[in-house]
Amino acid sequence: MDLSVFSGALTAALADLQYGQSPQELYEPIRYSMSMGGKRIRPLLTLLGAQLFTDRWQTVALKPALAVEVFHNFTLLHDDIMDQAPLRRGQPTVHVKWNPNTAILSGDVMLVRAYELLFDIEPALLPELLRRFSQTAAEVCEGQQLDMNFETEARVSIAQYLDMIRLKTAVLLGFALELGARLGGASPQDADHLRRFGTDIGLAFQLRDDLLDVYGDAATFGKRVGGDIVSDKKTYLLLTALEAANETQKATLSQWMGLNSPETAEAKVRAVTAVYDQLQVRPRTEALINDYFQDALAHLDAVQAPAARKAPLRALALQLMEREN
Template identity: 45%
Template sequence: MFQELVHTKAFQSYLEKVDFPPVPQYLYDPIRYILSLSGKRIRPLLVLMGAELFDESIIEQALPASAAIEFFHNFSLIHDDIMDVAPLRRGKPTVHQKWNGNVAILSGDALLIKAYQELAKCPTDKIPALLRLFNATSLEVCEGQQYDMDFEGRASVTESEYIDMIRLKTSVLLGCALQMGAIIAGADDRSQKLLYDFGVNLGIAFQLQDDILDVYGNPKSFGKQVGGDILSNKKTILFVKLQELISLADQKELTYLLGQTIDVEPGKVDKMMDLYAKYDIQTLAIYQKEKFTTIAYEKLSAIQIPSDKKQALFSLADALMYRVR
């Protein structure tokens, strides 16, 4: 945990030196605003930890890549919030709410360009590999967002479709962050792939954990409204597993609940939870989360470096996967 704190401080110090001009005000103020809302900055931290895994002396050279990952992530959040018509981001007004949609689109675009500016600061011999990975990942994130939007208009989604969507929308960026650090540190191709796979599988497990906590979590520790996914009819792993198992008789109840708002049906969350309990959906979802967590840990364990060097990543993974419910 000490090393995580050191890396977080190093990244924050680097971020404060990145130049965002005072004008045009409506281009750069939203960028400063969205970056100020960031939480634990897991993605840039993973870049630095991925580099440190193979070369402890190269952290400073990895800072521009960590900024590129953070800028891309926040660019995607700005645009996702527009598409989702989301009013809040981390408890604060979203960029399009605080300013307007046009400002949000353009400031998001500018943040993406800033990401490429940061990549250009990386070690020259590593830039081609970094660009190939970054570009492929960026496109996959867009594909994941499109699938997520497509699912909103579908009556059902299979488990494999859902897992692939969260892999693209969320998880590949974690794998990319780790592999970018490994590239900068000069890791061999096999180690890079194992580290990437660790990040991707951990990301899938993390999203499944998020789905579970949305229904069964403690709102004080989780930081979100419990039952929010139910209220918005979001197709999470819980919903997908319920659709696989539900009887024809209970399907009528489910169809009714999906068609109601909380104003019309105040008991919507409780009744959905009753259906989840009837089919033991929580246990099934936890099984899936644990499956991907195990795969992630196996990938990290397979990297042929001393085990003590991997302990920081194992500790971070544990902290992410076993949050207080």
């Protein structure tokens, strides 16, 4: 089955989704946030996880898939407040278009709505899946807190960084697949393989994002190339460079750290990227991305479902790994 069948069902369901009407100042920011687009990867994974095991994927998994998407957008709304981000997907963020207090409250309602969208899950599965959703939600918050901690910590290890992106990004992709699989009738073993598939894809996806920030094409990447370097963000690339650098290279990196003015931005990106090139940071990152991707495919291969039903999920994974934006 083509991926467009699933994305079309999601688009239609999201367009029909109601959040509330009054007061308008509470609900309009939610509608605005949810209309900003995005790849819709997480709810798509929920539908694909369900269709591995049932033809009734729309009946059993569509509303829970929406729950995953509403929750994800809730996290983005609150992340934007914490990061003081002016834009999201090229549009003013909610806290800029309205104000931070409204953004916080609208985000809170989005979290409530996400739980409500799970209530139609069959009673036998509901307690377990609500516990897993709550656990995943807490882990995403843990990852966000670690990310904020790393902004002020002088030393962050590669292992700590990988654990942070696992929590902040990857666990929700893993849960999205696990949720769909359980709703479709998967065994606990198959659902776990799919959770681990999603988590590994999530790790590879974030590392790919780190790589594109430095080596992507500005015309297709959708945001400024080198932004992570300019802001001294502790990415896998920077941490790998700091670990592998000799004294001269460390001195170069240290010289540029903290210089965040617009006047020095281009020179800083060139200088730090040159150190990355000397240390082969790009192929090292590509190798780790491939390791996670191959581990993910091994988990998918272990799932007891027909190859034809796995094809859309495999196609989506390839799209995510080959993306340029």
